[in-house]
Amino acid sequence: MRGRHVDSYSMYKRVRLLSGVGKDIGNPSWKRSFPYILLAALSSFLFGYHLGVVNETLESMSHDLGFHGDTMAEGLVVSTCLGGAFVGSLFSGSIADGVGRRRAFQLCALPLIIGSSMSATAKNLWGMLLGRLFVGTGMGIGPPVAALYVAEVSPAYVRGTYGSCSQLATCLGLMGALFIGFPAKQIEGWWRMCFWASVAPAALLTVFMEFSVESPHWLFKRGRGADAEAEFEKLLGGPYVKGAMAELSKSQRGDEADTVKLSELFYGHHRKVVFMGSSLFALQQLSGINAVFYFSSTVFKSAGVPSESANICVGIANLLGSLFALVSMDKLGRKALLIASFSGMAVAMTIQATSASSLVSGSSVIYLSVGGMLLFVLTFAMGAGPVPGLLLSEMFPSRVRAKAMSICMAVHWMINSLVGLLFLRLLELLGPLVLNTIFATFCLLAVIFVKKNVLETKGKSLQDIEIALLPPV
DSSP, rough: OOOOOOOGGGTTTOOOOTTOOOOOOOOOHHHHHHHHHHHHHHHHHHHHHHHHHHHHHHHHHHHHHHHHTTTHHHHHHHHHHHHHHHHHHHHHHHHHHHOOOOHHHHHHHHHHHHHHHHHHHHOOOHHHHHHHHHHHHHHHHHHHHHHHHHHHHHHHGHHHHHHHHHHHHHHHHHHHHHHHHHGGGGGGTHOOOHHTTTTTHHHHHEEEEEEEGGOHHHHHHTTTTHHHHHHHHHHHHHHHHHHHHHHHHHHHHHHSOOOOHHHHHHHHHHHHHHHHHHHHHHHHTOOOOOOHHHHHHHHHHHOOOOOOHHHHHHHHHHHHHHHHHHHHHHHHHHHHHHHHHHHHHHHHHHHHHHHSSSTTOHHHHHHHHHHHHHHHHHHHIIIITTTTHHHHHHHHHHHHHHHHHHHHHHHHHHHHHHHHHHHHHHHHHHHHHHHHHHHHHHHHHHHHHHHOOOOOOOTTOHHHHHHHOOOOO
């Protein structure tokens, strides 16, 4: 009989004092778990940093390494990293289940350190590509492990807020790479310093994870009940430990004995949530977010805005949207944010499509293009960016959570790579009007998909979510 996973933190409002008085002791302090969330967010910061580090450094790097003007080589510097991320995401679930969440973070940091060092000391294109491949592997492992960890160590009443910290950290990583990369065009060899700069936070992640808490869920699945109880003590405080362990024991008894087979995720009881998660990530990428980032410099340049100022504007819009998600996730809910976000993105893409039509001319074209682009980034960061990773870590049952997340993230990276590979070619063949209209259509399809398929998880226990998505058979 298939066991049902219960969110150990959902019992906070029901738990009673051991003295028998029956008084509700309320929620545990968020301050206990918050330091561990900040540490986990360091992996998201590194993820964002490595996404953006090439933007400002590619030109000077290509001069030094001898591939300036070779668009294929420049594309490989980006796509090799994406390919490594795809491979890393495929193995992230097995790593997280095999060695635990803490060790998975450390294994994520290791290729980031090695790859960054190789990139910083590269003498030619092949050395750079090998370094970017290592970095990509670490980037592929990090996000799903971070989503798992946040879901399993966060109190339910702040789980959405904590989940949004990952998106905020990614945004800060992107902006950090942007500011550190500014001198690259003026100072010879500065691009090497940009890669060296990422080694320090990766090393800090490796060291401090040694002293962080392990997921009590993973420990209990491995038969280490005493260790799980000790970690609950650190995360929740004494009054909550026995209740948390009782809930964990009741919900996971016999549920984790068998190895999860791939066929279960595609053809078994879990196929519905795996399809939902994969589709959500696919729609996220097909909305055109990466195309917006690729095309942003060109749009701002046509408006007479330098690329550095353009990147700052996009970064600020991303940061503001991430902050809104941070304060709203546990108030408005995941589903509401997704619907509002994709709807806003559809409007923004329609504005950009209109700017490319014959309906407008003159300075209006520039205003609509720039305004639509900034609105798109803002609304993406408000929901479509941070919600999917958190939502899926809440929806998947504990038994399959790690491996199911790895499959969904692999779909994310696959679609991401395809969009990056085909965008410029499609822009050339179809033009911005048709292409932006296609992106707007995908955003509207995402709104419909979310309304029909996504369950609101705000304030619900993982058990309630699983029962709603996976009814007994």
